[in-house]
Amino acid sequence: MRVDHVVKVGVLCTSDTHGLFDGSVSVDELRSEFKRMKDAEECDGWVIIDNGDTLQGSSRLHYYALNAKENHPFHLYMKELEYDSFVPGNHDFDYGKTFFASINKESTVPFVCANIMKEEGKIDGIRPYIIKEIHGLKVAVIGITLRVFWEDPLFEKEGWLIADEWIVVQRLLDHLKASIQPDLIIVSYHGGLDDQVGERNVGEQLSQLNEIDLLITGHQHQLINDNQGDGPIVIQAGKCGEKVGCVTFDFVKRGSQYIKSGYRAELNDIHYTQKKEKDEVSDWFNHPFFMHHYQEQKLSRLQMEETCVSRWVHEAICHEAGGDVTIFSLSAQELAIPSRVIDRKTLFELYPYPDRLYYYSLSREEIKHLLEISASMYDPTLEIAQSWRTPHPLYYQFAIAGGADYEIDVSKPVGERVTLKLSPMNNYTVAVTAFLVQRATKYHPFFAKRKPVYKVDVTMPALLESYARKTLTLQSVPKPKWKVVKDVTND
Numbered sequence: 001m002r003v004d005h006v007v008k009v010g011v012l013c014t015s016d017t018h019g020l021f022d023g024s025v026s027v028d029e030l031r032s033e034f035k036r037m038k039d040a041e042e043c044d045g046w047v048i049i050d051n052g053d054t055l056q057g058s059s060r061l062h063y064y065a066l067n068a069k070e071n072h073p074f075h076l077y078m079k080e081l082e083y084d085s086f087v088p089g090n091h092d093f094d095y096g097k098t099f100f101a102s103i104n105k106e107s108t109v110p111f112v113c114a115n116i117m118k119e120e121g122k123i124d125g126i127r128p129y130i131i132k133e134i135h136g137l138k139v140a141v142i143g144i145t146l147r148v149f150w151e152d153p154l155f156e157k158e159g160w161l162i163a164d165e166w167i168v169v170q171r172l173l174d175h176l177k178a179s180i181q182p183d184l185i186i187v188s189y190h191g192g193l194d195d196q197v198g199e200r201n202v203g204e205q206l207s208q209l210n211e212i213d214l215l216i217t218g219h220q221h222q223l224i225n226d227n228q229g230d231g232p233i234v235i236q237a238g239k240c241g242e243k244v245g246c247v248t249f250d251f252v253k254r255g256s257q258y259i260k261s262g263y264r265a266e267l268n269d270i271h272y273t274q275k276k277e278k279d280e281v282s283d284w285f286n287h288p289f290f291m292h293h294y295q296e297q298k299l300s301r302l303q304m305e306e307t308c309v310s311r312w313v314h315e316a317i318c319h320e321a322g323g324d325v326t327i328f329s330l331s332a333q334e335l336a337i338p339s340r341v342i343d344r345k346t347l348f349e350l351y352p353y354p355d356r357l358y359y360y361s362l363s364r365e366e367i368k369h370l371l372e373i374s375a376s377m378y379d380p381t382l383e384i385a386q387s388w389r390t391p392h393p394l395y396y397q398f399a400i401a402g403g404a405d406y407e408i409d410v411s412k413p414v415g416e417r418v419t420l421k422l423s424p425m426n427n428y429t430v431a432v433t434a435f436l437v438q439r440a441t442k443y444h445p446f447f448a449k450r451k452p453v454y455k456v457d458v459t460m461p462a463l464l465e466s467y468a469r470k471t472l473t474l475q476s477v478p479k480p481k482w483k484v485v486k487d488v489t490n491d
Helices: 027-041 059-067 073-080 097-106 153-157 165-178 202-206 280-285 308-321 344-350 364-375 434-438 444-448 460-471
Strands: 005-014 045-050 116-118 129-134 137-145 160-162 184-190 214-216 223-226 233-237 243-254 257-269 288-291 325-329 334-336 341-343 357-363 399-402 406-409 418-420 427-433 454-456 482-485
Touching (some): 005 137, 005 184, 045 129, 045 137, 059 344, 137 165, 184 202, 308 427, 325 364, 357 364, 364 427, 364 444, 427 434
Parallel strands (some): 137 184, 184 214
Antiparallel strands (some): 357 427, 357 454
């Protein structure tokens, strides 16, 4: 009687950790958590994948990107947690190609991304896929990143190309089937499944490909565990170490072939504590610029009317880089606390992306159109509109037009909600943060059709710090220049 040889393969995946691997969490603690997950499954071997947005997202990572030439904590976590591959996400390029290349060069873990390349071919140190053998069973991991974020002239100028995700995956699948013939195919895609902000729905297409066994997704910070369809298992592990995807496959070897006989997919909790020890990183971020005594300002208020904080950001951009009008968004939940020192950490929380500024020549009507997009965040009752809430929140994209007098009345019809006091006869020099121009925001389609007049090669954190050293105060705003209202007479 023939006895079939059984092999069980496990996959652990993380995505969009944005600071989990920044040195504030014990490596031993995370290693213990990974071991707990592995021990519960008793697999013959494991493939461990990080799906990107790992090098940006916390104050400590910001410090290491700007100051630390060696010993970036990323390398320690990747090595000690035994990762097999790292698939870069859009935010992993936030600090520029030089920084990214240095991390890649020092890494002992392969950088895997099939659709990032140069005009003349592949980029040194980036592989299109890896093959890992477990008891003779061949596992292929294809890495892909979201294309929409790379519509940046800087990348094109330096010869970097981001190829179409769908075409690249199909070609690689054909290549793998014809040559290596893997028994298990994993696509790790730093992209999501929906097109909430106009992203190409490549994730949805990939989820229909039967040639793929497991599709790891990310970018949209969702919790997804879909293993009921005809296509691959689809998993997404949230954000900031929220979950770890754990997928196991059972194979039976019959002759020279491995036949998949079962699988199981879970999103596992991961338990850890973040250290708050004083060190050179905290000392650097605690560097004070000035004191202030204004009341706490939450993001919800900053998106309802001009405050001392939003006016200060507008003035910083104009003073340091110029412009008639500034268009930017703010991300932090709390930006000001009574009697709090404005330090580097405050500025980082205020604007955490190392973005640069794009300058456009825009008419009054074009600026009004952008503000109509901002107005769409609210429904007529002044609640956050569903299209900004689901499937994931987009409130951080809400754009402010600094330097302009306007009112958004959400009770008015679409297209008539914005009253803007700017001359219709002039064009205005408008400074726009790269976050709104390049990334998949609700404003991206507008800017994708227009070319900037010029760019300023200074990051927003550096610009805000430079201005903080000069101003040493926040000015009160007795009369806001803009506000969002609901006209009760229209009820």
